[in-house]
Amino acid sequence: MSMEKLVEVRNLKAYYKTRSGEVKAVDGVSFYIRPKEIFGIAGESGCGKSTLALAMLRLLKPPGYIAGGQVIFQGKDLLKLKAEELRSLRWKYISYIPQSSMNALNPVKRIRDQIADVIKTHEGEIPDEEIDKRIEELFTSTGLSPAVAKMYPHELSGGMRQRVIIAMSAILNPRLIVADEPTTALDVVVQRGILQLLLDIRNKIGSSIMLITHDMAVQAEVVDRLAVMYAGKIVEIGDVDHVFKEPLHPYTSALIGAIPSIREKRRLKGLKGLPPDLRRPPPGCRFHPRCPHAKEICKKVEPPLVEVGRGRVVACHLYVEEEVRA
Amino acid sequence: MNLIEVKDLTKKFPLGRWTKRTLTAVDRVSFSIPEKPPKIITLAGESGSGKTTTARLILGFIKPTSGRVLWRGRDIWKLDKKGWKQYRKEVQAVFQDPYSAFNPLFKVDRVLTIPLKKFGLASTDEEAYEMACKALEIVGLRPEEVLGKYPHQLSGGERQRIMLARAFLLKPKLIIADEPVSMIDASLRASILNIMFDFKDKWGVSFLYITHDLSTAYYISDEIIIMYRGSIMEMGPVDDVIEDPMHPYVRLLIESIPIPDPSKRWMERIILPKVELSRVVEIKGCKFYDRCPKRMPMCAERMPKLIEVERGRRVACFLYHKEAF
Ligand SMILES: Nc1ncnc2c1ncn2[C@@H]1O[C@H](COP(=O)(O)OP(=O)(O)OP(=O)(O)O)[C@@H](O)[C@H]1O
Ligand SMILES: Nc1ncnc2c1ncn2[C@@H]1O[C@H](COP(=O)(O)OP(=O)(O)OP(=O)(O)O)[C@@H](O)[C@H]1O
Ligand code: SF4
Ligand SMILES: [Mg+2]
Ligand SMILES: [Mg+2]
Numbered sequence: 001m002s003m004e005k006l007v008e009v010r011n012l013k014a015y016y017k018t019r020s021g022e023v024k025a026v027d028g029v030s031f032y033i034r035p036k037e038i039f040g041i042a043g044e045s046g047c048g049k050s051t052l053a054l055a056m057l058r059l060l061k062p063p064g065y066i067a068g069g070q071v072i073f074q075g076k077d078l079l080k081l082k083a084e085e086l087r088s089l090r091w092k093y094i095s096y097i098p099q100s101s102m103n104a105l106n107p108v109k110r111i112r113d114q115i116a117d118v119i120k121t122h123e124g125e126i127p128d129e130e131i132d133k134r135i136e137e138l139f140t141s142t143g144l145s146p147a148v149a150k151m152y153p154h155e156l157s158g159g160m161r162q163r164v165i166i167a168m169s170a171i172l173n174p175r176l177i178v179a180d181e182p183t184t185a186l187d188v189v190v191q192r193g194i195l196q197l198l199l200d201i202r203n204k205i206g207s208s209i210m211l212i213t214h215d216m217a218v219q220a221e222v223v224d225r226l227a228v229m230y231a232g233k234i235v236e237i238g239d240v241d242h243v244f245k246e247p248l249h250p251y252t253s254a255l256i257g258a259i260p261s262i263r264e265k266r267r268l269k270g271l272k273g274l275p276p277d278l279r280r281p282p283p284g285c286r287f288h289p290r291c292p293h294a295k296e297i298c299k300k301v302e303p304p305l306v307e308v309g310r311g312r313v314v315a316c317h318l319y320v321e322e323e324v325r326a
Numbered sequence: 327m328n329l330i331e332v333k334d335l336t337k338k339f340p341l342g343r344w345t346k347r348t349l350t351a352v353d354r355v356s357f358s359i360p361e362k363p364p365k366i367i368t369l370a371g372e373s374g375s376g377k378t379t380t381a382r383l384i385l386g387f388i389k390p391t392s393g394r395v396l397w398r399g400r401d402i403w404k405l406d407k408k409g410w411k412q413y414r415k416e417v418q419a420v421f422q423d424p425y426s427a428f429n430p431l432f433k434v435d436r437v438l439t440i441p442l443k444k445f446g447l448a449s450t451d452e453e454a455y456e457m458a459c460k461a462l463e464i465v466g467l468r469p470e471e472v473l474g475k476y477p478h479q480l481s482g483g484e485r486q487r488i489m490l491a492r493a494f495l496l497k498p499k500l501i502i503a504d505e506p507v508s509m510i511d512a513s514l515r516a517s518i519l520n521i522m523f524d525f526k527d528k529w530g531v532s533f534l535y536i537t538h539d540l541s542t543a544y545y546i547s548d549e550i551i552i553m554y555r556g557s558i559m560e561m562g563p564v565d566d567v568i569e570d571p572m573h574p575y576v577r578l579l580i581e582s583i584p585i586p587d588p589s590k591r592w593m594e595r596i597i598l599p600k601v602e603l604s605r606v607v608e609i610k611g612c613k614f615y616d617r618c619p620k621r622m623p624m625c626a627e628r629m630p631k632l633i634e635v636e637r638g639r640r641v642a643c644f645l646y647h648k649e650a651f
């Protein structure tokens with residue numbers, strides 16, 4: 001796979017201002033996504049996955065704000081673009097499928113008209129026949145009946161609405177699709193169909209996909225590379241096979257050790273304690289209060305994200321060489 | 327005698343105020359839960375398949391349209407006051423959304439001690455308080471950290487565990503747990519599932535574990551019942567059903583469970599329906615007919631009965647009806 005970077009996030013920080021202090025939901029996150037790659041973001045509820053997506057795409061609403069960093073997309077920093085330039089990138093270069101998007105369609109507007117609006121915003125007035133033809137092609141190639149376009153969202157099942165939204169995200173052949181928990185709350189059969197649809201889109205139009213889901217089994221099924229977040233930080237990134245076969249960060253190991261599988265029955269191990277309050281994260285490594293391997297240094301010094309070979313990075317003192325630390 | 331026996335249980339809901347049409351949420355469901363040995367029985371199925379409605383029927387929260395729920399052989403709708411009280415003590419519930427089950431004005435200590443006194447399990451306040459502390463420790467919470475708090479001051483996982491502690495306090499024979507871990511993260515979920523194991527092994531409590539997550543079902547249960555659109559499609563020992571499913575729907579379901587191992591990815595493609603409407607249509611034949619890769623003409627005509635195909639293994643599909651051929 002190519003080593004180019006389609007998008008690179010550098011030291012991104014996104015906080016929420018609250019009366020009881022700042023919630024450091026994304027606190028110095030760096031990673032990149034290659035062209036045509038499916039890049040997964042995993043981590044438990046509240047660790048900052050959605051905030052990361054919103055901040056990258058500059059969709060964060062107050063009390064959230066970007067406290068620093070860069071998001072380089074095709075050579076430009078998205079965080080510095082004018083609102084207009086940014087708007088022209090949406091759908092055409094970057095599509096975003098928000099969490100609980102199933103309910104994001106306008107319930108009383110025909111699906112066809114909602115898709116037509118997107119096309120017209122970017123390509124100006126286009127004859128209706130052409131729009132209908134493009135929608136028909138899109139639906140046929142994504143396993144949906146073209147008749148669905150004439151319906152209203154409320155007439156469709158939840159899984160069907162989600163499939164429409166995902167098909168729609170590909171209508172202008174974007175380079176990047178950011179999908180936030182696109183299958184949560186759907187049955188496994190529909191979930192599998194939707195993941196297959198995302199893979200098809202990547203294979204057909206060559207988009208990269210950033211797949212956010214807390215479900216590690218879903219990550220294992222579809223992504224190429226995986227980043228694991230904990231308490232506002234990325235703790236590990238690597239090829240998905242390597243991460244599952246040989247997790248480096250103790251949190252990643254715990255997460256993998258806690259998922260049941262129908263292929264093997266073994267006693268699952270829970271993890272003690274709860275994730276920290278992001279208004280007052282613990283000093284040092286944010287995972288240290290729950291970590292079975294925590295050493296003295298872990299309580300005081302924050303471990304940097306270091307490269308440990310084969311494109312793998314990890315933020316844990318167990319992997320920091322003595323000389324780096326000194 | 328069975329602790330609980332459900333016989334041809336059916337619940338129809340009216341589809342609207344101005345129509346006589348109904349939605350059959352639970353359709354002639356039958357199964358039983360023995361008193362001994364204690365077992366964890368999973369009731370699984372996709373969203374809307376009728377799991378919660380079945381649970382509410384068993385708990386006596388709603389009245390069946392037809393069919394019966396028997397507790398130790400007695401119809402729960404024919405119990406006297408004393409019998410009903412005993413029933414409510416033996417069969418406890420832990421709900422999908424633990425928040426709605428709490429009185430927001432009661433602190434955790436009252437949530438736990440009130441039922442103890444109501445059922446006469448503790449005679450003094452101190453005794454009740456002590457029992458509450460013990461139950462909290464069993465579910466992995468520190469009493470001093472949670473007892474003085476209101477429900478909104480707790481995390482979802484903490485509320486869920488308090489519900490389990492509360493159910494446990496009454497020394498029930500059966501806990502009906504509706505999606506008790508669905509809103510809980512993987513790391514904590516494993517601990518709660520392990521608590522359920524301990525309840526069964528150490529204290530002899532059975533569970534009716536309701537979930538759409540078949541991986542956790544495989545992990546903790548002894549038996550599994552799989553529902554689809556209100557009917558049981560297949561039931562039996564969990565290892566048999568998951569490792570070698572028989573019903574075409576259950577096969578599709580099991581093949582679609584994601585496996586947390588990137589070296590074992592899905593190889594085949596699946597085909598989803600091209601349109602799927604939000605309203606439900608009543609069907610006269612097999613409920614899986616429209617999506618079934620193995621369907622036969624007779625499947626559209628009538629509903630296949632749930633028949634025993636192996637010891638303890640039941641399937642509702644004409645492929646397994648000998649007399650059909
Ligand atoms: N509007 C807000 N105001 C204050 N805090 C917020 C706000 N939105 C989110 N947060 C906090 O920021 C943190 C990260 O939230 P975020 O929604 O990004 O998590 P997530 O990883 O997407 O979780 P989930 O898996 O539940 O979707 C959480 O602690 C959350 O409580
Ligand atoms: N009080 C009610 N009035 C009308 N319809 C109802 C009522 N309760 C449930 N239903 C319908 O009955 C069907 C079964 O619902 P039920 O809640 O039992 O499903 P479930 O299997 O628990 O689903 P989930 O996994 O989403 O919790 C659904 O179609 C639901 O909309
Ligand atoms: S009864 Fe017929 S339609 Fe139903 S699952 Fe069996 S083969 Fe398929
Ligand atoms: Mg989120
Ligand atoms: Mg339910």
